[in-house]
Amino acid sequence: MAVLEILTAPHPNLEVKTRPVDEAEFGPALQKLCSDMAETMYAAPGVGLAGPQVGDTRQIIVLDPGEKEERGRRFFTLINPAILEKSRETIQWNETCLSVPDLECDTTRARRIRMGWRNPDGSRHEGWFEEYEAVIVQHELDHLAGTVLLDRVSLFKRSRYLKKVRARAQRERALAGPG
Ligand SMILES: [Zn+2]
Numbered sequence: 423m424a425v426l427e428i429l430t431a432p433h434p435n436l437e438v439k440t441r442p443v444d445e446a447e448f449g450p451a452l453q454k455l456c457s458d459m460a461e462t463m464y465a466a467p468g469v470g471l472a473g474p475q476v477g478d479t480r481q482i483i484v485l486d487p488g489e490k491e492e493r494g495r496r497f498f499t500l501i502n503p504a505i506l507e508k509s510r511e512t513i514q515w516n517e518t519c520l521s522v523p524d525l526e527c528d529t530t531r532a533r534r535i536r537m538g539w540r541n542p543d544g545s546r547h548e549g550w551f552e553e554y555e556a557v558i559v560q561h562e563l564d565h566l567a568g569t570v571l572l573d574r575v576s577l578f579k580r581s582r583y584l585k586k587v588r589a590r591a592q593r594e595r596a597l598a599g600p601g
Contacts, residue, residue: 423454423457423458423460423461424458424461425458425461425462425465426458426459426462426476426477427476427477428462428466428471428475428476428520428521429474429475429476429477429521430520430521430522430523430587431521431522431570431572431583431584431587432572432584432587433521435474435477435479436474436475436521436565436568436570437568437570438474438479438568439566439567439568440472440473440474440479440480440481440565440566440567440568441479441480441481442480442481442502443480443481443482443501443502443540445544447480448540448542448543448544452501452542453542453543455478455482456482456484456499456501456542458476459471459473459476459482459484459499460484460486460497460499462476463484463485463486464486464493466520468520469485469486469487469558470483470484470485470486470558470559470561470562471483471484471485471520471562472562472565472566473565473566474565474566474568475520475521475565481501481502481503481566482499482500482501483498483499483500483501483503483559483562483563483565483566484497484498484499484500485497485498485500485555485558485559485562486498487554487555487558496555498539499541499542500537500539500540500559500562501539501540501541501542502539502540503537503538503539503559503563503566504537504538504539505535505536505537505563506536506537506538506548507535507536508532508534508535508536509532509533509534509535510532511532511533511534512530512531512532512533513530513531513532513533513553513556513557514528514529514530515528515529515530515531515554515557516528516529517529517557517561517571518571519561519570519571521565521570522570522571522572522583525571525572525575525579525583527571527574527575529557529561529574531556531557531560531561532556532560533552533553533556534550534551534552534553534556535550535551535556535559535560536548536549536550536551537549537550537551537559572584
């Protein structure tokens, strides 16, 4: 297994609309990528990670809402995930994202969603995700559609954030010196 680099906004890969994993792609290489994504999520640490965040433009999500000793108990890999049903009832959350460090965003999500997905071994699954888990799944589904939290905040907050990122990159380039 390997810890992958997590891309951060405004990286163009984060804006890509992903495609489903093809039938022929299920196999060892996909399983390896999914384990690497899990390891990357745990190392960050984060509660979810989507393909585009590690430069893969396919519909792959890993998630684990657990904290500390609960890590690993509710671990999921969702390949080609689809929302089958969602509650009209919503939930408010304050979300953060590994790909948009130092940004918080208040969101409104469906409180419960029923998902269908494939596992890395190709098997098909269905299940409900509720509350915090539902928030994570919907956040990761945004990634698969090329949307990050930065697209959900006000234009003012967005431009202030991007200005800060650019300034930091410039400082780092200056420190690295010429060449
Ligand atoms: Zn995210």
